[in-house]
Amino acid sequence: MSRSIVPAATAPALPLSDTPDANARGPRPKTVGIGRVGLYAFLVIAASFFLLPAVVMVLTSLKTMDEIRLGSIFALPLSLDFSAWVSAWSSACTGLNCDGIRVGFWNSVKILVPSVFFSIAAGAIVGYALSFWRVKGANVLFAVLLIGAFMPYQVFIYPMVRTFSAVGIYNSLACIVIIHVIFGLPIMTLLFRNFYAGLPQELFNAARVDGAGFWRIFAHVMLPMSTPILIVAAILQITHIWNDFILGLVFAGRENLPMTVQLNNVVNSTYGERAYNLNMAATILTAAVPLVVYFVSGRWFVRGIAAGAVKG
Known part of the structure; x- marks a missing residue:
């Protein structure tokens, strides 16, 4: 006996205007509360x-x-x-010298570039080691670094002055770079350690199975995925190092005084009437680099934070 196959009833298609839109938003409120x-x-x-x-x-x-x-x-x-801007840059007096604040600008650049590079490199390596290699005493080391991140600089200034004087590099460019690397290491380690802790452990295990060692995994696996946190770390370090005053004043030496110290000398080197327009121009010039960094890379900073800079 043959059976007749009855096609299943299909639901009528909704009109185009009634089709729900996944991206549709609710209506705007008509009244302002x-x-x-x-x-x-x-x-x-x-x-x-x-x-x-x-x-x-x-x-x-x-x-x-x-x-x-x-x-x-x-x-x-x-x-x-714009005469105040020209004078602030090229002819403002900082004590007995009247070469403008441009001298401090180039000193800050010389301090900034190696300090940012080495502090980020050291923080990335230490954070990677603490996240994946589980070295003995890693938790204790991480706790010590965290304590160091929140200790005030003034506690360490005198012991470090005596130490660098004994070594023979006090009041030099190398001295201030090492200082910034040391003080930047705790916060950089915290950022990179928390970022790497959020990455899949399977990536590390697969690289170990393939025979990769410490440096090869770091260079070929971890570092290519670290772009967001590298941008966050660079913004933080550039802003912190450029705006530093007390460390540059104590450790940089007279020939390497950063721009913030030169700004203080410009403001306080007054003969007769205080030139407020020149002081304001010099202040804006000193703050220009951090402002440009934030305006240019602020979007990347938010993306880096959202990508895991505060995980852990």
Whole structure:
């Protein structure tokens, strides 16, 4: 006996306008509540609070001293005058020398480049070793590094001055670079150790099975995946080292004083009337490098944090 096959009933297709959209968003609220108004008001006040000093600095640096004396601090300059910027860069006096703040800029560059490279390299290697190789006493070493990350610099200054003096490299470029590497090692180790701890253990095990050793795994497996955390570490170290004052003042030596120390000398080297426009221009020039770093790579900094910089 033959059976007739009845096709299964199919659901009617929804109209195109009724098809649910996975990316559709809910409707915008038609009314603005008190909470939203308060939120925007708080954001505007907070932004104004932080931007106001920067606006005053820029306006003051573009005015002549006559305008500064007779006008309001928030008044716009009658004409843009960049002479204070030129003087701050090339002819401002830092004590007895009147070569401008450019000397400190190039000193800061000489300090910054090797300090950032070696501190990040040391932190990446130590963090990788603590994450995968399980050396004896790794937890104790990591705890000591964490304690060192939160200890104030002033505790170590005098012992390190005596140590570097005994070695014979005190007040030199090598001395200040080593200092920045030492003080940057704890936080760099913390960042890289937490990042590597979030990577799959199977990658490390597979490389070990293939016969790769410590350095080969690090160079060919771990380092290519470390781009996000490398960017985070570079931003943190560039900002920290460039803005440093006390370590550069104590350990760099007179020939290698960084830009922050030179800025202090410019502001305090006053003969007669204090040139507020020159001081403001020198301050902005000193802060230019960290500002540029944040504006250019701020997006990468957020991506690096989201990729695992605070895991662990």
